[in-house]
Amino acid sequence: xxxxxWILNGVLxxxxxxxxxxxxxxxxxxxxxxxxxxxxxxxxxxxKVIGFAEIFGAIGLVAPLVTGIARVLAPIxxxxxxxxxxxxxxxxxRRKERATxxxxxxxxxxxxxxxxxxxxxx
Numbered sequence: 001x002x003x004x005x006w007i008l009n010g011v012l013x014x015x016x017x018x019x020x021x022x023x024x025x026x027x028x029x030x031x032x033x034x035x036x037x038x039x040x041x042x043x044x045x046x047x048k049v050i051g052f053a054e055i056f057g058a059i060g061l062v063a064p065l066v067t068g069i070a071r072v073l074a075p076i077x078x079x080x081x082x083x084x085x086x087x088x089x090x091x092x093x094r095r096k097e098r099a100t101x102x103x104x105x106x107x108x109x110x111x112x113x114x115x116x117x118x119x120x121x122x
Contacts, residue, residue, distance in 0.1 A: 005115045009065065009074060012108060013058040016081060020054030023047050038091050050084070057081040061112070075116030082109035 023031065028039050031047060039047050060077025064070050085106035092099035 001115060002119055005074075005112065005119050006065065008108065008112050008115065009061040009078070012078070012081070012105070012112060013061045015105065016054040016058035016061070020051040020058065023051030023054070037097075038095060041091065041095065053084055054081070057084070071116075071120045075113040075120070078109045078113035078116060082106050082113065085109060 031039050057077050057080055060073055064073040085102045088102040089099045
């Protein structure tokens with residue numbers, strides 16, 4: 001189970017680090033051109049806050065497991081990212097857009113959290 005948790009958290013961390021850095025490194029116009037029209041529905045700067053949250057969440061998925069310090073933070077990070085994705089799903093549905101990718105990621109985050117709580121308990 002520990003190996004599955006490492007693989008799952010590693011993949012999730014890569015995805016969130018990439019999407020978070022993309023949001024941080026691009027302008028609103030660039031994000032809009034990349035298909036992220038949702039930026040028009042949010043106040044300026046919120047895309048940067050979301051990007052930071054994704055990067056910190058990615059770090060939180062792996063750093064506690066690597067260091068062995070406060071390992072409970074890994075599943076908590078997964079839950080926090082899941083709630084972030086639930087907001088993304090709601091935004092996409094409200095805008096009548098497909099929400100498949102955030103829905104799949106949210107399911108993987110939930111799996112990571114459940115698996116993480118089981119692993120740290122042992």
